[in-house]
Amino acid sequence: MKTKCETCPLRQLDLFEDMSRDEVQFMSRFKTGEFVAQPGTEILAEGASSSHLYTALEGMGLRYKTLEDGSRQVVGFVLPGDFIGLQSGVMGEMKHSVEATTRMTMCVFNRSDLWELFRNQPRRAFDLTHVAATEEFLLGEMLAVVGQMDGMAKIAWVLNRFFRRLTALGLNENDQVPLPYRQQDIADSMGLSLVHTNKTLAKLRGKGVATWANDVLTVHRPDQLADLGYSTGLGAARRPLI
C-alpha cells in the first residue's frame, strides 16, 4: 500500500473538495489496500456483486453495458478520482462493467464497511450521495448529447470534455492530454459507428481544431472545439473524493 490517504496526491488538486482531518483518518481506515489492474482487465462485471469498492488513483478505464445483440454502450470513462462500484455497494449488483484501458491503480474498500460509513460518517455518506448524483448528472448530459446532437457535435463534445477534465487533473502539457482509448470506445460512447467516428475525427483534424493520435489528444482551437459541442455546465465544479 504505497499511497497513504494522508498524502493522497489527488486530494491536493483543486478539482476535489477538502477533507477534515477526522475524515482523512476515517478514510485511511476504510481503505484496505491497493489493487493494480492490467490493461484490458475487467475490474467489475455487470451483474456481479463485488465485495470490494474502489477509487481510481491512476490510469484510465471505461464503464460499459453489453446488449443482447452484442452491441456495446460505453456509459462512462473512468479517470483518476472516480469511484467504482457504488451500484454494487448500494443496490447489490453492478449495472455495468468496468474495464481497465491502461494499467490502473486503485484504492480498495470493503463493501461491508460501507454501513459503518453511513452510520458514523454522515458527512462522508453525504459525499457518497453527491458522487452518485454527479454520476447521474453526467449520464444525463451524455444522454442529451447522444439523443439530440449530430456526429460532429457528439465528437467535439466528448473530446472537449476529456480535454477539460484531464486538464483539471493536471495532465495538460502544451494543450496535449493523454487519451489512451480506441476510436471504437468513443464510437460506442456516442452511439456512432466506428467509420463515422473516424471520418468525423478526420474532419476535426482537417479543420485544425483538434488532433488525436498515438493516445494523445492535441487541441489547437479550444474555443472552436467548445463551440462545436455544447457547453456542459459543471466544468469547474469541485467534487468529493472517496
Next chain:
Amino acid sequence: MKTKCETCPLRQLDLFEDMSRDEVQFMSRFKTGEFVAQPGTEILAEGASSSHLYTALEGMGLRYKTLEDGSRQVVGFVLPGDFIGLQSGVMGEMKHSVEATTRMTMCVFNRSDLWELFRNQPRRAFDLTHVAATEEFLLGEMLAVVGQMDGMAKIAWVLNRFFRRLTALGLNENDQVPLPYRQQDIADSMGLSLVHTNKTLAKLRGKGVATWANDVLTVHRPDQLADLGYSTGLGAARRPLI
C-alpha cells in the same frame, strides 16, 4: 396535508421496500406538507437551487434538459413514488427541469432537514443513495437504448417499460395503463423525431402489438413488445420510497 406517512398508499405496494416504525415516524416529521402542481407547470427548473424536495404521490411528469439549440432531451419520466430534487439537495442545483404532465400531488420536504437525515437516519441516508444509484442505472439503460437501438426497438422498449412500471404501481386494468404523455415527449426521450415516432407507433398498432391513444396504452402482445425492445433487468426490483 391529506396523506399521512403512516398510511401512505404507495408504501403498501410490493414495488416499494418496507419501512420500520421509527423510519415512518421520522419521515412523518420530515414531510412538511403537500403540494399540488397543475398540468404543464414547472416544478423545478434546471439550474435552480430549490429549498424543497419532493416525492411524487400522484400524477405523472417528466424530467428534461433544454439544449442551447432549443432541442429538448427528456431524461426521465416521473411516476408516483419517484423522488424529485435530489441533485438540488446534494449538489446545490438541479441539472434538469421537472414538469408536471398531469395534475400532480407531491410530499414536500425541506432541503435544510436533509442534513439531519444524514446525521440521524443512516438507514434513510443509505436509501437516498440507493435512489440516486437507481436513477443512475435508469439513465444508463436509456443511454444504451438511445445509443444502440433503432427506432422500432426504442419505442418498443419505452412502451414496455411504462407498461411494466405502471402495472407494478397497480394501474393496469385489462392490459391497459394510463399514459398521458404526448408523442413529442416520447420522441424527445428516445432521440427520435416526432414524425418517425409517430410512424413507428403506427407500425406497432398495425402489427397488433400495442396501441396508444387517448392517453391510454393498450398492450395486446406483451411478449412481442418485450422481444422488440431489450430486456431491461430490474423489472421487479423493489426500491426504497423517500
Next chain:
DNA sequence: CGGCGCCTTGAAAAGAATCAAGTCTCGTGG
C-alpha cells in the same frame, strides 16, 4: 366559428450505417 395543439401521412433530403479494401504498427515465431 375559428384557432390551436396534437396526431397522421406522403415525399424528398440528408446523415449515418454498412460494405469493402487497404495501410500501418507492433509483437511473435520461423
Next chain:
DNA sequence: CCACGAGACTTGATTCTTTTCAAGGCGCCG
C-alpha cells in the same frame, strides 16, 4: 532478420434509416 498476423486506423462507395419539409385532419375551447 524477416515474414506473418492481429489490431487499430483510413477511406471510398453504396445503402438505408431517420430527418426534414409539407399538408391535412381531428378534437377542443374561447
